[in-house]
Amino acid sequence: MAQTAGMPEPRPDGRRESPEERSDRNWVELLQELRVMQTGVQILTGFLLILPFQPRFQDLDAFQRNVYLVDLLACILTTGLLVAPVAIHRALFRRHLKQSIVTVGDRMTRGALVLLAVALSCTALLVFDVVLDRTAGLVVGTACAVLLLGLWAVLPAVIRHRH
Secondary structure, eight states, rough: OOOOOTTOOTTTSSOOOOHHHHHHHHHHHHHHHHHHHHHHHHHHHHHHHHGGSGGGGGGOOOHHHHHHHHHHHHHHHHHHHHHHHHHHHHHTTTTTTHHHHHHHHHHHHHHHHHHHHHHHHHHHHHHHHHOOOOOHHHHHHHHHHHHHHHIIIHHHHHHHHHH
16 A cells, blocks of 8 residues: 555554554543543542541441451552553653553553452442441452453453454
């Protein structure tokens, strides 16, 4: 196929973009994904941060407090991983390292998804344990973990395998 004047050869996906343009597009897409995740994680983190200051928090047993602490830590680490790509971009701005920034940001976002699944599963476990009982908490928390693993890891792998 003849190259159009000034345009890169199309890639297998049909896009005509330079490596720099691809990195810019990937960065914009990553930022959009981070925006979607950050809001929910920050709301959950804020909610968890106020729980110890509620009167009923003292009624939690040792298991429930441990689940709470794991949940809070998972939320804080998730928030850190979701904000880190932006901080890295700021630190490396105008250094012509966009492809590296996008790659690191992608890896951090993947790690954040794992931690977010842990946080959401722990939240479900804790709430059902407090409201119903330990068995319900463990069943619902495990079901949430399995569902999120299926939606966020298995389903994309199946789609990738099919195409």
